[in-house]
Amino acid sequence: MKKLITCATLCSALMFVNCKKTTIPLPPTITIIPTPAVQLPADTASLNAIVTAKGGNTIAQETWSQLSGPNTATMANASSASTPISDLIAGTYVFKLQVTSSDGLSVSAEDTIVVKSSTVYTLTLKPTDNPNEVDLWGTPQNTDFGTNPLSPEFDAEYWTVHGNPAIIRSLVSFDLSSIPTTASILTATLSLYSDTTPLNGNLIDANYGAGDSIVIRQVTSPWVATTVTWPTQPSVTDTNQVLLPATALPFLNLPSINVTGIVSNQVSTGTNYGFQLALQNEAGPYISRIFCSSRYSDSTRHPSLTITYSIK
Structure with missing residues (x-):
């Protein structure tokens, strides 16, 4: 004798399948610690950020790059969330930190540094x-x-x-x-x-x-x-x-x-x-x-x- 599958039973099974939990990928987060203005003749500063992985992932890569500025600054370690920079001259610099997690998700954030001219006597x-x-x-x-x-x-x-x-x-x-x-x-x-x-x-x-x-x-x-x-x-x-x-x-x-x-x-x-x-x-x-x-x-x-x- 064949078992009849009722509509109620079929709907219940479909609902169970549709209610399975889905994991949404979460990108890492970046918190930039603003760099104070630099007063020449001092020509050094530090780029600093707090990077946090999400969704059980880890941080695969951190890279600072310079977007703009009056000259090319020197970064001691561009592949770290915190790095000293030097060779600054008067003007405004913009640096970007690009972060990629272990599941391939990337985010970026920027830091602006103002370098003030020194008063010459x-x-x-x-x-x-x-x-x-x-x-x-x-x-x-x-x-x-x-x-x-x-x-x-x-x-x-x-x-x-x-x-x-x-x-x-x-x-x-x-x-x-x-x-x-x-x-x-x-x-x-x-x-x-x-x-x-x-x-x-x-x-x-x-x-x-x-x-x-x-x-x-x-x-x-x-x-x-x-x-x-x-x-x-x-x-x-x-x-x-x-x-x-x-x-x-x-x-x-x-x-x-x-x-x-x-x-x-x-x-x-x-x-x-x-x-x-x-x-x-x-x-x-x-x-x-x-x-x-x-x-x-x-x-x-x-x-x-x-x-x-x-x-x-």
Whole structure:
């Protein structure tokens, strides 16, 4: 005897089939942690996001990319939800994080970073009658031939005094106390001008003799212009020294000597003992490079130091 399937039984079976649970794929989620604005001269930041997988899946891939900006920033690890970035310049950047889960679903989110231009300050120091300026005279044997803190000249020489060999060096310091130690020194330019009426050397030319190249060094210990002598002159360092080549010209102004390295160190360490001017080769005979000091009659030719800097 055949079993009859009633309509009620058939409908019940169909309803059971249609009510089977269906799983809907869920994409991962991204929460961007906004990056604060960057103020130059700082040029680094960090991209950060919280990534969460859904529906029992895992995260298969995370990739940061740059969508726009004034230049191409450097990302330390573009395949991580958090990565440092560097080499930023002033402007607005947009970065995108693309995330893919283990079931192939992808989502993305963006982070915008504003990089602000730094405020650049310019300080020009050109004192008259600078109390931190002196000529030192001595011999290769370290004998003192005298000092002159009131000289109208700022020079480097190898000459003779009463027939005896003499070396002349000069020291000068500028007041940098108005620059914060946290400042970033962008440029520092020392300006020296030839003495057109020299009182030393051959009394005619500011520059005289073969091999008259000069060197500017950072002074590394204290000194006082009115008491320093050749035997007690301060120490110097060759680090960041500036070598200025020899010249055949009798007069040569040097209005743009790059001393940024020296000044950066002076400011950051808070130990400013100034500069030393000397011949590169103090072996003579009869070599001179004579410049105007802060006591020279023409104030436009006084030594000057111009610094541009920004505050971190």
